[in-house]
Each structure stands twice: as structure tokens, then as C-alpha cells.
Amino acid sequence: MGILSNTVSFLHYQVVGELPSGDPGEWAAPLLAKNAFVPIDNSNEEVSTGWVGLDDAQDATFADRRDFFRPPFLTFALRRDQRRVPAALLRRHLERAEEEFLAAHPGLQRVPKDKREELRESVKGMLLARALPVPSLYDAVWDLERGLLTFTGTNSRIAEIFEAQFRQTFDGLRLVALHPFARAQAVVPDELRDALSRENKAGTDAVLEQIQENTWLGADFLRWLLALTVSGRSTFRVRREGPAVAGETFIAFLDQRLQLAAGPQRITVAGPQDHYAEARLAVESGKEIAEATIFLEKGEDAWKTTLKAEQFVFRSFKAPGVKPEKDAITDEKSELEAVFYERMQVLAAGLQLFDSLLAEFLGERLAADWPRRAQELQEMLDLEEKQ
Incomplete structure (x- = not known):
């Protein structure tokens, strides 16, 4: 689902490097157009990847700046069309081609290896020419003021393709995944920055090492929130900048789905939770919470997301909801812009609450009395305490 859908999965990147000077709409248009998507409907090409407009997957011209520059955002989508030949179909046609080759060469008992490869490529090309390309779309919204890019392709392979396409398009700029430790650095109170640095288990700034060596952060965060949920503590305060006013209260808790892991072994607890007995028992046996659904509520508005603890990928x-307000004098582009900005506002509000929750956790996790607090949290999760 796209960024404008009520439910969307996404990850965040920090854009590193110096932006070109001048009007973003002026310098971005030719760069996006140069690397735009090229259709392969009338060819036998297997795959094509490039940029299209956020609102129209058929438009790859980037001629109208209102389609891709909505200050302070640059918006575009990665379109990837690919033809696929089912393995069983390829095998069946290849067998037929080999039979025909052997019939034409009665002195041969089997098809030579190099000829078989030649036949395979020929058959595959013939089948690809008959197959319709299947399109895939992944939205990108780049906040130029914050240097933050939201991308809806959460699959690791698609993320790699997007990163390569971005580097090719915007020379001199690079994307750095906003992994849990980087997000913690962005939200931690100033007085706790040194304490957070001391907790960094990674030896370098390499993203993969930062993720692999700091898995404690996501695991401890979800364990902390589970303990507070079990104990009935669900009210928190807004601590980060954004649409909500600092100091306002909101509700946060875990429910519906938790995935717990110990090495390769994983169990999933699904459905509305009562006393979270199964999840608490798994935690008590040494399993960590690898994934959980977080609910956030403020006034009449509600958000929920399934968070992957290791990478902070926001799923579902x-x-x-955002509904366009149509009238007789508003043109279509203005309606699209209004929906886009309202959608960005509600997403920003939900992420503001999440970051506030993370900041409150860090305030406890990095405090000098954390060992005592950790013991209190463990007691909250102790099943015997509820019996």
C-alpha cells in the first residue's frame, strides 16, 4: 500500500550529504527525469526500474513541479516492472525444444551442455516476450528540512535497489538507514547523550554493525513497554516536537500480536491479550520480544503499528483516515496536495508519539538506577505476582 493509504509499511533513511543550491523543484526535476521509469510493454526486456510520480504511476516526465515538489517534501515513487516465467513452464518448453533438437540430430544421445544453455536462453526469451510485465510501486517522501526520507519498500532486496537508484540519481548524496541506535540518538535528552554513547556496543558507524551489536535497544524497549502494559501503566507525555503540543498526554500499550525469539526459535502470540500470560512466560524463559504491535491513542485519534525490534521497521x-474535501472550485492537483499534506500531518503525529515513548524509555534505561528499575519491571512481568 502507498504512503497515502490509511495503513502503510515503511522504513526511514537519513539523507547524508550537501544538497544542491537553489530551488529544489528546479534541480530535482532533471535528475528524476533522467532516471525515470521506461516501460517495457512493447519489448522483451525482463525488468525495468525507475522513478514515476507519487500520484500517477504512468507519469515519468516530472514536468509539473506540483507533482513532485510539495515544500518541504520531494515526492516520487520507485516503479519496477518485471516479467517472470514460471519454472514449471520454462522446464516444459525446454524439454520440448531438446526433444526437437535430438530428433533433428539422430546421432546424439543427449543435448550438449552449451547447446542446452543456448536452447534455454532462446526458450526463456520467447516466453518472456509473451509475458506481461508485472509492476511494483514503492513510494518515497523526502523531507528536505529534516533530511529524513520515508520509503514504503520494507523488503531488504527492494531497499537495496532503491538505495542504488537514489545514489545514481542524486550524485553526492547517500542514504543511511535510521536504525534503532540512530533513532535513539535523535530523541535522547541532551543530558543522557554520553550515557547512550557508553551503551553503544558497535565498534564502528557501519549500519549493519550498529544493528547487529545494539539489538538490546529494541528488545529492552519492547520488554519495558510490555511490563508497563501488564501493570496498567499506559499514559505518557509528548516529549518530541511535532503536531502535538509538548506535555500533552497520550496512551500507549502492546496488544494483539507479539513475536518472541531465542536464537532461531520463534513463537507468535496473537489475538487480544488478557494477562499476557503466554508472552510473559516466554520472556521469563529467556526469549526476547522480536516484534510487537504498538497502539498509540491521543484524544479521539488512534494509531497502531507492528514494530520490528531489530531494525525499527514500521509495518502496517x-x-x-484522511478524506479529500471536494468542491466546485478546487482543481484536482490542489485536492491531491491537500490530501498529501494532511496525510503527512497524521503520520508525523503518530511518529511524534512513538518517538516520545522511546525518549521516555531511554530516560529510564540510561539512568544510574536502571538495575533497580529493571528488577521492578521483571516483577511486573512475573506471573506469580498476578496469581
């Missing part, structure tokens, strides 16, 4: 992020 559901936000309050």
Missing part, C-alpha cells in the same frame, strides 16, 4: 502503520 495505521493512522487516522
Whole structure:
């Protein structure tokens, strides 16, 4: 689902490097157009990848700046069309081609290896020419002021393709995944920055090492929130900048789905939770919470997302609905812009609450009395305490 859908999965990147000077709409247009998507409907090409407009997957011209520059955002989508030949179909046609070759060469008992490869490529090309390309779309919204890019392709392979396409398009700029430790650095109170640095288990700034060596952060965060949920503590305060006013209260808790892991072994607890007995028992046996559904509520508005603890990928992020307000004098582009900005507002509000929750956790996790607090949290999760 796209960024404008009520429910969307996404990850965040920090854009590193110096932006070109001048009007973003002026310098971005030729760069996006140069690397735009090229259709392969009338060819036998297997795959094509490039940029298209956020609102129209058929438009790859980037001629109208209102389609891709909505200050302070640059918006575009990665379109990847690919033809696929089912393995069983390829095998069946290849067998037929080999039979025909052997019939034409009665002195041969089997098809030579190099000829078989030649036949395979020929058959595959013939089948690809008959197959219709299947399109895939992944939205990108780049906040130029914050240097933050939201991308809806959460699959690791698609993320790699997107990163390569971005580097090719925007020379001199690079994307750095906003992994849990980087997000913690962005939200931690100033007085706790040194304490957070001391907790960094990675030896370098390499993203993969930062993720692999700091898995404690996501695991401890979800364990902390589970303990507070079990104990009935669900009210928190807004601590980060954004649409909500600092100091306002909101509700946060875990429910519906938790995945717990110990090495390769994983169990999933699904459905509305009562006393979270199964999840607490798994935690008590040494399993960590690898993934959980977080609910966020403020006033009449509600958000929920399934968070992957290791990488902070937001899956199925559901936000309050956005409905276009149509009238006789508003043109279509203005309506699209209005929906886009309202959607960005509700997403920003939900992420503001999440970051506030993370900041509150870090305030406890990095405090000098954390060992005592950790013991309190463990007691909250102790099943015997509820019997």
C-alpha cells in the first residue's frame, strides 16, 4: 500500500550529504527525469526500474513541479516492472525444444551442455516476450528540512535497489538507514547523550554493525513497554516536537500480536491479550520480544503499528483516515496536495508519539538506577505476582 493509504509499511533513511543550491523543484526535476521509469510493454526486456510520480504511476516526465515538489517534501515513487516465467513452464518448453533438437540430430544421445544453455536462453526469451510485465510501486517522501526520507519498500532486496537508484540519481548524496541506535540518538535528552554513547556496543558507524551489536535497544524497549502494559501503566507525555503540543498526554500499550525469539526459535502470540500470560512466560524463559504491535491513542485519534525490534521497521502503520474535501472550485492537483499534506500531518503525529515513548524509555534505561528499575519491571512481568 502507498504512503497515502490509511495503513502503510515503511522504513526511514537519513539523507547524508550537501544538497544542491537553489530551488529544489528546479534541480530535482532533471535528475528524476533522467532516471525515470521506461516501460517495457512493447519489448522483451525482463525488468525495468525507475522513478514515476507519487500520484500517477504512468507519469515519468516530472514536468509539473506540483507533482513532485510539495515544500518541504520531494515526492516520487520507485516503479519496477518485471516479467517472470514460471519454472514449471520454462522446464516444459525446454524439454520440448531438446526433444526437437535430438530428433533433428539422430546421432546424439543427449543435448550438449552449451547447446542446452543456448536452447534455454532462446526458450526463456520467447516466453518472456509473451509475458506481461508485472509492476511494483514503492513510494518515497523526502523531507528536505529534516533530511529524513520515508520509503514504503520494507523488503531488504527492494531497499537495496532503491538505495542504488537514489545514489545514481542524486550524485553526492547517500542514504543511511535510521536504525534503532540512530533513532535513539535523535530523541535522547541532551543530558543522557554520553550515557547512550557508553551503551553503544558497535565498534564502528557501519549500519549493519550498529544493528547487529545494539539489538538490546529494541528488545529492552519492547520488554519495558510490555511490563508497563501488564501493570496498567499506559499514559505518557509528548516529549518530541511535532503536531502535538509538548506535555500533552497520550496512551500507549502492546496488544494483539507479539513475536518472541531465542536464537532461531520463534513463537507468535496473537489475538487480544488478557494477562499476557503466554508472552510473559516466554520472556521469563529467556526469549526476547522480536516484534510487537504498538497502539498509540491521543484524544479521539488512534494509531497502531507492528514494530520490528531489530531494525525499527514500521509495518502496517495505521493512522487516522484522511478524506479529500471536494468542491466546485478546487482543481484536482490542489485536492491531491491537500490530501498529501494532511496525510503527512497524521503520520508525523503518530511518529511524534512513538518517538516520545522511546525518549521516555531511554530516560529510564540510561539512568544510574536502571538495575533497580529493571528488577521492578521483571516483577511486573512475573506471573506469580498476578496469581
